[in-house]
Amino acid sequence: MATSQVAAFLKTTAEQLRQRTDDAPITVVLGNEAADLDSTIASLLVAHLASLNAPENNGRIYVPALPIARADLALRTDVTAFLSTLLPDAANLLFFQDGLPTIFSPAVAQPESLQISLTDFNALPPSLAHLHPFVNAILDHHVDAHDYAHAVPRTITAVGSATTLVVLHYANVIASLPALHRAEIATLALGPITVDTALFDVGMARATEADVVAAKMCLAWRDGRDADVPADANVDATIVTDAARTTHLVAALDDLHERLHAAKLAISHLPTADLLRKDYKEFRHPTLDNAVYGMASVTWDLRAWQHRDGITAWREAVAQWARDRHLHSLFILTAFADEGRFTRQLAVVAPESGRAEVIVDAVREQAPEVRLEPSEEGAFGWVRNIKMARKVIQPVLHRVLAKL
Structure with missing residues:
Protein backbone atom coordinates (compact mmCIF):
# COMPACT_ATOMS: atom_id res chain seq x y z
CA MET A 1 0.00 0.00 0.00
CA ALA A 2 1.28 3.46 -0.91
CA THR A 3 2.27 5.70 1.98
CA SER A 4 -0.45 8.18 2.87
CA GLN A 5 0.86 11.69 2.34
CA VAL A 6 -2.04 13.12 4.35
CA ALA A 7 -1.30 10.84 7.31
CA ALA A 8 2.38 11.81 7.09
CA PHE A 9 1.37 15.49 7.15
CA LEU A 10 -0.75 14.95 10.28
CA LYS A 11 2.05 13.10 12.06
CA THR A 12 4.53 15.85 11.17
CA THR A 13 2.07 18.49 12.39
CA ALA A 14 1.66 16.67 15.70
CA GLU A 15 5.43 16.62 16.16
CA GLN A 16 5.67 20.32 15.26
CA LEU A 17 3.04 21.11 17.88
CA ARG A 18 4.95 19.17 20.53
CA GLN A 19 8.10 21.20 19.80
CA ARG A 20 6.34 24.55 19.27
CA THR A 21 7.20 27.55 21.39
CA ASP A 22 4.43 29.91 22.51
CA ASP A 23 5.24 32.59 19.93
CA ALA A 24 5.77 30.27 16.93
CA PRO A 25 3.42 31.11 14.02
CA ILE A 26 0.44 28.81 13.70
CA THR A 27 -2.62 28.63 11.45
CA VAL A 28 -5.56 26.64 12.76
CA VAL A 29 -7.95 25.58 10.00
CA ASP A 36 -19.69 16.57 9.60
CA LEU A 37 -17.94 14.95 6.65
CA ASP A 38 -17.70 18.21 4.70
CA SER A 39 -16.15 20.14 7.61
CA THR A 40 -13.78 17.31 8.47
CA ILE A 41 -12.39 16.85 4.98
CA ALA A 42 -12.44 20.54 4.00
CA SER A 43 -10.44 21.61 7.06
CA LEU A 44 -8.02 18.71 6.61
CA LEU A 45 -7.38 19.48 2.95
CA VAL A 46 -7.03 23.24 3.44
CA ALA A 47 -4.40 22.74 6.13
CA HIS A 48 -2.52 20.15 4.08
CA LEU A 49 -2.62 22.11 0.82
CA ALA A 50 -1.83 25.43 2.50
CA SER A 51 1.24 23.85 4.06
CA LEU A 52 2.34 22.59 0.65
CA ASN A 53 1.76 26.02 -0.88
CA ALA A 54 3.47 27.99 1.90
CA PRO A 55 6.81 29.74 1.31
CA GLU A 56 9.74 27.56 2.26
CA ASN A 57 11.05 27.97 5.78
CA ASN A 58 8.24 30.28 6.90
CA GLY A 59 8.06 28.23 10.10
CA ALA A 69 -14.05 16.32 21.70
CA ARG A 70 -11.96 13.52 20.20
CA ALA A 71 -14.33 10.88 21.60
CA ASP A 72 -17.25 12.49 19.76
CA LEU A 73 -15.85 11.59 16.35
CA ALA A 74 -17.38 8.15 16.85
CA LEU A 75 -20.85 9.73 16.71
CA ARG A 76 -20.20 10.79 13.11
CA THR A 77 -20.85 7.35 11.65
CA ASP A 78 -20.43 8.43 8.03
CA VAL A 79 -17.16 10.23 8.79
CA THR A 80 -15.66 7.23 10.54
CA ALA A 81 -16.89 4.87 7.80
CA PHE A 82 -15.37 7.04 5.09
CA LEU A 83 -12.01 7.42 6.84
CA SER A 84 -11.81 3.78 7.94
CA THR A 85 -9.90 2.80 4.80
CA LEU A 86 -8.46 6.16 3.71
CA LEU A 87 -7.14 7.29 7.08
CA PRO A 88 -7.54 4.27 9.40
CA ASP A 89 -6.14 5.94 12.51
CA ALA A 90 -8.18 9.12 12.03
CA ALA A 91 -9.31 9.37 15.66
CA ASN A 92 -5.68 9.59 16.76
CA LEU A 93 -4.31 11.53 13.79
CA LEU A 94 -6.84 14.36 13.55
CA PHE A 95 -6.87 17.35 15.90
CA PHE A 96 -9.77 18.15 18.22
CA GLN A 97 -10.86 20.70 20.79
CA ASP A 98 -9.57 18.73 23.77
CA GLY A 99 -6.18 18.25 22.11
CA LEU A 100 -5.64 21.99 21.59
CA PRO A 101 -6.67 23.50 24.94
CA THR A 102 -4.59 26.65 24.55
CA ILE A 103 -6.41 27.50 21.30
CA PHE A 104 -9.94 26.61 22.34
CA SER A 105 -9.87 28.10 25.84
CA PRO A 106 -11.24 31.67 26.10
CA ALA A 107 -9.15 32.11 29.24
CA VAL A 108 -5.83 31.74 27.41
CA ALA A 109 -4.30 34.79 25.72
CA GLN A 110 -3.54 33.99 22.09
CA PRO A 111 -0.25 34.96 20.41
CA GLU A 112 -0.30 37.59 17.65
CA SER A 113 1.11 34.95 15.29
CA LEU A 114 -2.13 32.92 15.49
CA GLN A 115 -4.25 32.79 12.34
CA ILE A 116 -7.68 31.15 12.08
CA SER A 117 -8.98 29.88 8.75
CA LEU A 118 -12.69 28.98 8.61
CA THR A 119 -13.92 26.16 6.39
CA ASN A 136 -8.06 35.80 8.28
CA ALA A 137 -9.34 33.31 5.67
CA ILE A 138 -12.70 31.75 4.75
CA LEU A 139 -13.87 29.06 2.33
CA ASP A 140 -17.58 28.44 2.92
CA HIS A 141 -20.92 27.69 1.24
CA HIS A 142 -23.41 29.01 3.81
CA VAL A 143 -25.30 32.31 3.88
CA ASP A 144 -22.85 35.19 4.28
CA ALA A 145 -22.85 36.66 7.80
CA HIS A 146 -20.95 39.71 6.45
CA ASP A 147 -18.04 39.53 8.83
CA TYR A 148 -14.25 39.40 8.37
CA ALA A 149 -14.16 41.70 5.32
CA HIS A 150 -10.34 41.60 5.51
CA ALA A 151 -10.10 37.81 5.09
CA VAL A 152 -8.07 36.47 2.14
CA PRO A 153 -9.39 34.38 0.62
CA ARG A 154 -12.95 35.27 1.56
CA THR A 155 -14.88 32.87 -0.64
CA ILE A 156 -18.47 32.48 0.53
CA THR A 157 -20.52 30.97 -2.26
CA ALA A 158 -23.65 28.81 -2.15
CA VAL A 159 -22.29 25.68 -3.78
CA GLY A 160 -23.21 22.15 -2.72
CA SER A 161 -20.09 21.34 -0.74
CA ALA A 162 -17.47 23.46 1.02
CA THR A 163 -14.93 20.91 -0.18
CA THR A 164 -15.77 21.96 -3.74
CA LEU A 165 -14.46 25.43 -2.88
CA VAL A 166 -11.29 23.91 -1.43
CA VAL A 167 -10.66 21.88 -4.60
CA LEU A 168 -11.22 24.90 -6.85
CA HIS A 169 -9.10 27.23 -4.72
CA TYR A 170 -6.17 24.81 -4.59
CA ALA A 171 -6.66 23.18 -8.00
CA ASN A 172 -3.27 24.26 -9.33
CA VAL A 173 -1.52 23.06 -6.19
CA ILE A 174 -3.22 19.64 -6.42
CA ALA A 175 -2.48 19.37 -10.15
CA SER A 176 1.24 19.93 -9.51
CA LEU A 177 1.53 16.98 -7.09
CA PRO A 178 2.69 13.45 -7.96
CA ALA A 179 -0.09 11.21 -9.25
CA LEU A 180 -0.50 9.11 -6.08
CA HIS A 181 -0.62 12.18 -3.88
CA ARG A 182 -3.21 13.80 -6.18
CA ALA A 183 -5.28 10.63 -6.11
CA GLU A 184 -5.33 10.55 -2.32
CA ILE A 185 -6.51 14.15 -2.06
CA ALA A 186 -9.12 13.62 -4.79
CA THR A 187 -10.47 10.48 -3.13
CA LEU A 188 -10.89 12.34 0.15
CA ALA A 189 -12.60 15.28 -1.57
CA LEU A 190 -15.09 13.12 -3.46
CA GLY A 191 -16.70 11.89 -0.24
CA PRO A 192 -18.20 15.17 0.97
CA ILE A 193 -18.86 16.45 -2.56
CA THR A 194 -20.90 13.31 -3.25
CA VAL A 195 -22.82 13.53 0.04
CA ASP A 196 -23.49 17.26 0.06
CA THR A 197 -24.79 17.32 -3.51
CA ALA A 198 -27.03 14.31 -2.76
CA LEU A 199 -25.22 12.47 -5.57
CA PHE A 200 -25.95 15.36 -7.95
CA ASP A 201 -29.69 14.81 -7.65
CA VAL A 202 -31.17 17.75 -9.60
CA GLY A 203 -34.44 17.38 -7.69
CA MET A 204 -32.67 18.36 -4.47
CA ALA A 205 -31.24 21.52 -6.08
CA ARG A 206 -27.94 21.25 -4.21
CA ALA A 207 -25.40 20.60 -6.95
CA THR A 208 -23.98 23.61 -8.77
CA GLU A 209 -21.80 23.98 -11.84
CA ALA A 210 -18.85 24.46 -9.50
CA ASP A 226 -4.62 14.73 -15.61
CA ALA A 227 -7.56 17.06 -15.14
CA ASP A 228 -8.65 20.18 -16.96
CA VAL A 229 -8.08 22.91 -14.39
CA PRO A 230 -10.26 25.95 -15.16
CA ALA A 231 -8.33 29.10 -15.91
CA ASP A 232 -11.19 31.22 -14.59
CA ALA A 233 -11.04 31.59 -10.83
CA ASN A 234 -14.72 32.54 -10.57
CA VAL A 235 -16.99 30.01 -8.86
CA ASP A 236 -20.17 29.26 -10.81
CA ALA A 237 -22.92 28.69 -8.23
CA THR A 238 -25.63 28.09 -10.83
CA ILE A 239 -27.80 25.16 -9.75
CA VAL A 240 -27.60 22.20 -12.14
CA THR A 241 -31.07 21.41 -13.51
CA ASP A 242 -30.23 19.05 -16.38
CA ALA A 243 -29.76 15.51 -15.04
CA ALA A 244 -28.08 14.48 -18.29
CA ARG A 245 -25.12 16.71 -17.39
CA THR A 246 -24.30 14.66 -14.31
CA THR A 247 -25.11 11.12 -15.47
CA HIS A 248 -21.45 10.14 -15.64
CA LEU A 249 -20.80 11.51 -12.14
CA VAL A 250 -23.76 9.62 -10.69
CA ALA A 251 -22.54 6.37 -12.28
CA ALA A 252 -18.99 6.85 -11.01
CA LEU A 253 -19.96 7.83 -7.47
CA ASP A 254 -23.12 5.81 -6.82
CA ASP A 255 -21.42 3.05 -4.78
CA LEU A 256 -19.62 5.63 -2.63
CA LEU A 270 -27.62 6.39 20.02
CA PRO A 271 -29.19 7.93 23.14
CA THR A 272 -31.10 11.18 22.72
CA ALA A 273 -28.28 13.39 23.98
CA ASP A 274 -25.88 11.93 21.41
CA LEU A 275 -28.43 12.22 18.59
CA LEU A 276 -28.81 15.91 19.36
CA ARG A 277 -25.12 16.77 19.68
CA PRO A 286 -28.74 40.03 18.41
CA THR A 287 -32.39 41.10 18.49
CA LEU A 288 -33.26 38.61 21.25
CA ASP A 289 -30.86 40.09 23.82
CA ASN A 290 -28.10 38.00 22.27
CA ALA A 291 -29.92 34.81 23.17
CA VAL A 292 -28.56 31.58 21.70
CA TYR A 293 -30.61 29.09 19.74
CA GLY A 294 -29.49 25.69 18.51
CA MET A 295 -30.09 23.48 15.48
CA ALA A 296 -29.61 19.71 15.53
CA SER A 297 -29.69 17.77 12.27
CA VAL A 298 -30.72 14.14 12.70
CA THR A 299 -30.99 11.47 10.01
CA TRP A 300 -33.79 9.53 11.70
CA ASP A 301 -37.58 9.66 11.66
CA LEU A 302 -38.89 11.56 14.69
CA ARG A 303 -41.81 9.12 14.91
CA ALA A 304 -39.43 6.21 15.47
CA TRP A 305 -37.28 8.23 17.87
CA GLN A 306 -40.22 9.36 19.97
CA HIS A 307 -41.70 5.87 19.92
CA ARG A 308 -38.41 4.37 21.12
CA PHE A 331 -34.74 23.25 16.36
CA ILE A 332 -34.47 19.57 15.43
CA LEU A 333 -34.39 19.06 11.67
CA THR A 334 -34.60 15.51 10.36
CA ALA A 335 -33.80 14.04 6.96
CA PHE A 336 -34.53 10.41 6.05
CA ALA A 337 -36.24 8.19 3.49
CA ASP A 338 -39.86 7.33 4.24
CA GLU A 339 -40.82 4.35 2.05
CA GLY A 340 -38.15 5.44 -0.43
CA ARG A 341 -39.22 9.09 -0.45
CA PHE A 342 -36.91 11.78 0.92
CA THR A 343 -38.58 13.41 3.92
CA ARG A 344 -37.92 16.23 6.39
CA GLN A 345 -39.45 17.03 9.78
CA LEU A 346 -38.99 19.92 12.18
CA ALA A 347 -39.46 19.86 15.94
CA VAL A 348 -39.25 23.05 18.00
CA VAL A 349 -38.27 22.87 21.66
CA ALA A 350 -38.17 25.78 24.11
CA PRO A 351 -37.58 25.81 27.86
CA GLU A 352 -40.12 28.60 28.35
CA SER A 353 -43.71 27.36 28.37
CA GLY A 354 -45.65 28.26 25.23
CA ARG A 355 -42.65 29.61 23.31
CA ALA A 356 -42.33 26.62 20.98
CA GLU A 357 -45.96 26.95 19.90
CA VAL A 358 -45.47 30.66 19.19
CA ILE A 359 -42.41 29.92 17.05
CA VAL A 360 -44.19 27.17 15.09
CA ASP A 361 -47.13 29.49 14.35
CA ALA A 362 -44.72 32.24 13.28
CA VAL A 363 -42.88 29.91 10.91
CA ARG A 364 -46.14 28.88 9.26
CA GLU A 365 -47.31 32.48 8.91
CA GLN A 366 -44.07 34.29 8.08
CA ALA A 367 -42.10 31.61 6.20
CA PRO A 368 -44.49 29.89 3.79
CA GLU A 369 -41.49 28.73 1.73
CA VAL A 370 -40.76 26.16 4.47
CA ARG A 371 -44.21 24.60 3.93
CA LEU A 372 -44.42 23.45 7.54
CA GLU A 373 -47.46 21.27 8.09
CA PRO A 374 -48.72 19.97 11.44
CA SER A 375 -48.47 16.29 12.27
CA GLU A 376 -50.85 14.19 14.32
CA GLU A 377 -48.26 11.45 14.69
CA GLY A 378 -45.87 13.11 17.13
CA ALA A 379 -44.35 16.32 18.49
CA PHE A 380 -43.15 17.75 15.18
CA GLY A 381 -44.21 19.21 11.85
CA TRP A 382 -43.62 18.06 8.28
CA VAL A 383 -41.28 20.23 6.20
CA ARG A 384 -42.80 19.71 2.77
CA ASN A 385 -40.11 21.76 1.05
CA ILE A 386 -37.41 19.09 1.08
CA LYS A 387 -34.81 21.58 -0.15
CA MET A 388 -34.80 23.09 3.35
CA ALA A 389 -31.47 21.73 4.52
CA ARG A 390 -30.06 23.35 7.66
CA LYS A 391 -27.97 25.89 5.77
CA VAL A 392 -31.15 26.93 3.90
CA ILE A 393 -33.69 26.92 6.73
CA GLN A 394 -31.46 28.46 9.43
CA PRO A 395 -31.49 31.99 7.92
CA VAL A 396 -35.26 31.68 7.51
CA LEU A 397 -35.70 30.74 11.18
CA HIS A 398 -33.32 33.53 12.19
CA ARG A 399 -35.54 36.00 10.36
CA VAL A 400 -38.68 34.62 12.01
CA LEU A 401 -37.16 34.80 15.50
CA ALA A 402 -36.31 38.46 14.93
CA LYS A 403 -40.02 39.26 14.62
CA LEU A 404 -41.20 37.50 17.77
Missing part, protein backbone atom coordinates in the same frame (compact mmCIF):
# COMPACT_ATOMS: atom_id res chain seq x y z
CA LEU A 30 -11.31 25.14 11.69
CA GLY A 31 -14.22 23.06 10.48
CA ASN A 32 -17.60 23.99 11.93
CA GLU A 33 -18.97 22.68 15.23
CA ALA A 34 -21.18 20.06 13.55
CA ALA A 35 -17.93 18.38 12.43
CA ARG A 60 4.26 28.32 10.24
CA ILE A 61 2.39 25.24 11.43
CA TYR A 62 -0.90 24.44 9.70
CA VAL A 63 -3.32 22.52 11.93
CA PRO A 64 -6.69 21.17 10.79
CA ALA A 65 -9.00 21.15 13.81
CA LEU A 66 -12.56 20.21 14.68
CA PRO A 67 -14.25 22.00 17.63
CA ILE A 68 -15.51 18.78 19.21
CA ASP A 120 -17.60 25.26 6.05
CA PHE A 121 -18.74 28.25 8.11
CA ASN A 122 -18.19 32.00 8.04
CA ALA A 123 -19.30 33.10 11.50
CA LEU A 124 -17.88 31.76 14.75
CA PRO A 125 -20.38 30.22 17.19
CA PRO A 126 -20.66 31.77 20.67
CA SER A 127 -18.32 29.14 22.14
CA LEU A 128 -15.49 30.26 19.85
CA ALA A 129 -16.07 34.02 19.94
CA HIS A 130 -12.66 34.59 21.54
CA LEU A 131 -11.04 33.60 18.23
CA HIS A 132 -12.78 36.38 16.30
CA PRO A 133 -9.73 38.73 16.08
CA PHE A 134 -7.60 36.01 14.47
CA VAL A 135 -9.83 34.97 11.53
CA ASP A 211 -19.53 21.09 -7.83
CA VAL A 212 -19.59 19.43 -11.25
CA VAL A 213 -16.25 20.98 -12.19
CA ALA A 214 -14.64 19.96 -8.88
CA ALA A 215 -16.00 16.40 -9.08
CA LYS A 216 -14.77 15.97 -12.66
CA MET A 217 -11.27 17.06 -11.69
CA CYS A 218 -11.26 14.78 -8.65
CA LEU A 219 -12.44 11.77 -10.64
CA ALA A 220 -9.64 12.32 -13.15
CA TRP A 221 -7.03 12.65 -10.42
CA ARG A 222 -8.42 9.69 -8.49
CA ASP A 223 -8.11 7.53 -11.59
CA GLY A 224 -4.55 8.64 -12.33
CA ARG A 225 -5.38 11.04 -15.16
CA HIS A 257 -22.85 7.53 -2.02
CA GLU A 258 -24.74 4.39 -1.02
CA ARG A 259 -22.05 3.37 1.45
CA LEU A 260 -21.86 6.80 3.08
CA HIS A 261 -25.63 7.24 3.12
CA ALA A 262 -26.10 3.90 4.87
CA ALA A 263 -23.43 4.78 7.45
CA LYS A 264 -25.03 8.17 8.10
CA LEU A 265 -28.39 6.53 8.83
CA ALA A 266 -26.97 3.99 11.29
CA ILE A 267 -27.74 6.05 14.40
CA SER A 268 -30.89 4.59 15.96
CA HIS A 269 -28.82 3.01 18.75
CA LYS A 278 -23.69 14.70 16.83
CA ASP A 279 -24.57 17.30 14.18
CA TYR A 280 -25.35 20.43 16.17
CA LYS A 281 -24.77 24.16 15.71
CA GLU A 282 -25.49 27.22 17.83
CA PHE A 283 -26.35 30.74 16.71
CA ARG A 284 -26.56 34.00 18.64
CA HIS A 285 -29.48 36.31 17.87
CA ASP A 309 -38.13 6.74 24.09
CA GLY A 310 -41.83 7.35 24.71
CA ILE A 311 -43.24 10.75 23.81
CA THR A 312 -43.29 12.07 27.37
CA ALA A 313 -39.73 10.98 28.10
CA TRP A 314 -38.60 12.34 24.74
CA ARG A 315 -40.15 15.76 25.41
CA GLU A 316 -38.53 15.91 28.84
CA ALA A 317 -35.12 14.83 27.52
CA VAL A 318 -34.91 17.35 24.67
CA ALA A 319 -36.27 20.17 26.87
CA GLN A 320 -33.67 19.40 29.53
CA TRP A 321 -30.95 19.31 26.89
CA ALA A 322 -32.01 22.78 25.74
CA ARG A 323 -32.13 24.07 29.33
CA ASP A 324 -28.67 22.71 30.08
CA ARG A 325 -27.33 24.83 27.20
CA HIS A 326 -29.36 27.90 28.19
CA LEU A 327 -31.00 27.98 24.75
CA HIS A 328 -33.77 30.32 23.74
CA SER A 329 -34.99 27.56 21.44
CA LEU A 330 -33.86 24.30 19.89
